[in-house]
Amino acid sequence: MITDARALRPEYLPRELHHREGPIQHLTAVLKPLSQGYSAENILLTGPSGAGKTTLARYVVERLEAQTLAVRSGYVNAMSESTAVSLLYRLLRETGLGADLRPEGIPQGEYLSRVRASDDELVWIIDEVDVVTEPALLEALYEQPNLTLLMVTVDHNDLLSSVDQRVASRLRSAEHVRLEKYTHDELVDILSHRADAGLKPGSVPEDLLSQIAETAAGDARLGIALLRQAARHADREGGKRLSTGLLREIESEARDDVENLQVAHLSTHQRHLFDLIREHRNLSAGDLHELYEGRVRAPKSKRTRRRYLDSLERYDLIEKRGAKRSTRYVYER
DNA sequence: CTTCCACCGGAACCGTGGGAAA
DNA sequence: TTTCCCACGGTTCCGGTGGAAG
Known part of the structure; x- marks a missing residue:
């Protein structure tokens, strides 16, 4: 049934992007001066998760790079680089300027x-730019005359107030491209293109795609994870066609897939905190700290734990509710 | 309503370790 | 070699604040 598993993986970059014609044009226009040897505005690309921000950024920049000799690009996810130096190192390598550098x-x-x-x-794409903790880094990058930043982040309305002042002012001064969630019909269409690319023709009934799109609620990453799990499941069972009843069975596996992508980045102490919250679903701050101290041999300080919890929240793995003495850490699902 | 204090988060500080300069 | 520099991953200190208890 599966003819090309790559097409169903989260990092897959399709040859054509559907339903993003407007943003593609917008981004392309902003970057256009680069193809004539001029510099371009920095860009802030925002949108909810699964709206195709990363894919869009890479797609547009890749096309530009293919059409223009004197443009080079690099991509990094700020989540997975904990320090300014490692982020720069990764980007230089990506750009082909750091082959001889040590990390x-x-x-x-x-x-x-x-x-x-x-x-x-x-052109550097910095994904999840809101987690860049050192404001000096972005400032320094802004000052490089031959460098254009394409900064990607979720569209939290509180974003600009939550990040550092200096970072916020950099983000505000950039050209802003905003993505909306995919509509139901758009998502169905995208999923059917993926199915065409990765599965035997006719193996996915139309109404299953519609159900998947319904469940994913505009989130293409989740939608594709659902499709992938459905195909795997059907493959295991030796089925030739995905059945409509499959969805309930594989939904939680698909959600785990999406979650595991994030969890893979956690350090061991972040992981301990996350596991505790996931086990208990809902913990007061006091209880969480007590449990953590009981479980771990060399506990980190409270201040450090709070930083870890911050990062868990940024990953959307947990939620912090209430304030001050009624703070609770919550895991949903 | 007032008081208390658990919790948050900014800022300053610290020990370590690798690299570069002397 | 020794000395200096600097990034890193933490800790310590502390002021602000708003729920909860009285």
């Missing part, structure tokens, strides 16, 4: 001079 022990300035030394215009 540690080099001052920031050295990396930045690499950027300036390049004859090409550079």
